[in-house]
Amino acid sequence: MEDMDAGRAGTARRWLDKLRGLIDPERMGDDFLYLLYHDALARRLGTCHDQRDNLYLRRFERPQIELFDLMAGHLPVLTLAGRIGGALLADHLAGRDTATLLSVGIGSGGQEAAVLTALAKRGRAPGRLTVIGVDPAVGSLHQAERAIRDTGVTLDFHHVPRFAERMTDQDWDLVRRAPRPLVMNAAFALHHLRDTASGADERNTFLSKLRDAEPDVVVLCEPDSDHHRVALPERFHNSWRHFHAVFRLIDVLDVSAADRNAMKLFFRREVVDIVGTADDEDRYERHEPAETWLARLREAGFRPMPAPAESVSEPMPPAFVRHDPDSVRIGFDGESILAVIHAVPAHA
Structure with a gap:
């Protein structure tokens, strides 16, 4: 090297x-x-x-x-991240008359559908849900809409077939006008954002625009390592x-x-x-440490929150889960591999 x-x-x-x-x-x-x-x-x-x-x-x-x-079936760090992120989303969607889920990098909608299915079994699904799915793959957006509709929730689904950094003013207007509470989920998505050719930081720009849309909560899941600018x-x-x-x-x-x-x-x-x-x-896989994501969120006007301990009901050895005051770290043998971050607007 x-x-x-x-x-x-x-x-x-x-x-x-x-x-x-x-x-x-x-x-x-x-x-x-x-x-x-x-x-x-x-x-x-x-x-x-x-x-x-x-x-x-x-x-x-x-x-x-x-x-x-x-x-998904055998790697416990991924299973745990899905459980924790899903539990945090469920906490903010359960029992609501209306709600909006902005899902960045929604893919085929598996996590979202699993959350809504679990809420429906408890009789706690939102009365009407607006989903704004952001993903450059048009086929994935259609799959996500079908998967979420199959949960039985009354659904308004909006397709945003773009990378997150290319969301238009009209896309952000849609987010701002959406029914409340507004819950943003991004699982393994934001580390794909790259700086512009002029050096502008697209991650900070995205989080600033998100903050302007006044979401009630932000849930991020990201690898906990530094492969971005180093x-x-x-x-x-x-x-x-x-x-x-x-x-x-x-x-x-x-x-x-x-x-x-x-x-x-x-x-x-x-x-x-x-x-x-x-x-x-x-390069596309530009991971950053959890500390960097936490700093970005704070700079954009968010306040990272501790995740409820009950967000993980059962341990999954040999992986570990560490509940910190501002994040949840998931890893193996002392090494943090993934982080789940739960943040609210700083004034909340």
């Missing part, structure tokens, strides 16, 4: 070749992470990929929907520590070896994006 960062590409390639001779994922489970980073750095250097690597990795490829189901060597170190914790957690799960490797392969795209993308402007 030092040679690559210093522009000594030839030396870096020789180190990579030597490293590849030491990697044996068939024999050592830890070597799967080395293989993914070797692949990412080789891509960055424009080096031809070893056919052995391609064949090995293809053995564990699954359709993306299968990988999502596998991760230089390549530090980004490499931060991402290695983050994914090493994730992979060690996967290694102790009660699943087959094939499923463990498939789950690890789920993160291949993120590793390649974070350390293997040569042009920094093309």
Whole structure:
């Protein structure tokens, strides 16, 4: 990494070749992470990929929907994040005559539908719900609308087929005029926002516009690591520590070896994006530490709140949950992997 960062590409390639001779994922489970980073750095250097690597990795490829189901069903940090975020959303939607849910990066609407289904079973679903779904994938927005309608809630669904930073003045007018309470949910979405070409901070801009819309509560879920503006060597170190914790957690799960490797392969795209993308402007996975998100929220006029302890009814070892005064950290073996943040307007 030092040679690559210093522009000594030839030396870096020789180190990579030597490293590849030491990697044996068939024999050592830890070597799967080395293989993914070797692949990412080789891509960055424009080096031809070893056919052995391609064949090995293809053995564990699954359709993306299968990988999502596998991760959601077996990776406890994701399950816990969904439970905690869902409980916080439910607290602010339950029993309301009307309510609005602004969901940024709504995807297929799985989390939202799960929350509403659970509320309906308790007889606590909102009387009429407005959902403003923000997602660049038009197909996902249609899936989300169908999934939420299937819960039986009386629904007004508004499609916003754009990235969050490209929301128009008309989109924000829609948010401001929406029925109250206004609840904003963003799960694994805001770290995709990049600075503009002129250097403007799109994350702060988005949170400032959100604050102007006067939401009643904001719920964020984000990876707890720094891959945004830091230089390549530090980004490499931060991402290695983050994914090493994730992979060690996967290694102790009660699943087959094939499923463990498939789950690890789920993160291949993120590793390649974070350390293997040569042009920094093309990077997409720009995670930030929880402390940075908390600072951004405070600067925008929000007050982070403690999450109710009952938002997690049952522990899910070997993952841990730590309730801090301003966030919930979820991780493994002392390393925070994800953070759920619950904030209200500072005047509230």
